[in-house]
């Protein structure tokens with residue numbers, strides 16, 4: 001499902017140019033593609049060199065990033081394995097995308113994220129579990145956000161900042177995007193962080209690897225760890241959902257195979273449905 005760069009190929013880049021054409025059979029770097037004409041593009045926000053971005057490795061030869069390694073506070077290793085670096089440029093582990101440079105992504109090579117898939121069983125007004133009549137399986141719900149950038153529904157995930165761990169990022173992003181902790185007073189923020197910590201004690205890793213993210217380029221791409229936190233004790237109603245940061249809306253959404261989500265997110269959500277033996 002993630003292998004073919006479906007979401008990051010043959011389309012216009014977000015606030016950017018049209019990508020160079022890459023036919024299905026030419027995605028793999030192993031296949032020769034002499035006519036390949038990728039467009040070079042790095043978003044002005046990234047060019048401005050914010051703290052979360054690397055410097056331009058073409059212009060700044062001293063930058064000398066340590067690809068395939070933990071480079072100071074930045075993990076430049078891929079979950080997928082060793083990636084190639086050609087003429088100093090890391091190559092997308094999943095193949096061609098029609099764009100070189102970094103687009104909207106700050107890091108050259110893998111840009112690590114974390115995705116919390118927070119689930120509970122659907123109940124009706126009488127408090128009974130809701131079963132899907134076709135599959136005869138109970139319906140699972142997950143906390144979904146509507147992304148401000150593309151308008152698509154998604155998991156409330158985010159980037160692992162340099163120096164942060166994946167497990168801290170899972171909690172932090174859920175807080176920021178689904179509970180709006182960034183707009184809270186320090187004291188309330190601490191209370192909510194503790195609540196998330198308590199309710200996120202046991203997680204089940206659903207996925208670790210490449211994300212077919214629309215921001216990917218030939219030299220910069222998203223990778224994630226998706227973790228399912230399931231409401232085993234019926235305590236997740238304690239979460240007061242409120243959208244924050246890059247989320248426009250937040251809701252408990254029923255899981256079903258017809259769900260169309262951002263990037264590879266339906267795949268992760270399907271993993272949660274399967275792992276909990278829920279309707280899909």
Ligand code: RP5
Nearest residue numbers: 113157158159211213222224
């Ligand atoms: C996706 O982008 C990941 O799966 C994660 O959900 C997200 C991280 O980026 P931001 O939400 O911080 O933009 O590839």
Ligand code: MG
Nearest residue numbers: 157158173245
């Ligand atoms: Mg975020």
Ligand code: MG
Nearest residue numbers: 156157158246
């Ligand atoms: Mg996010």
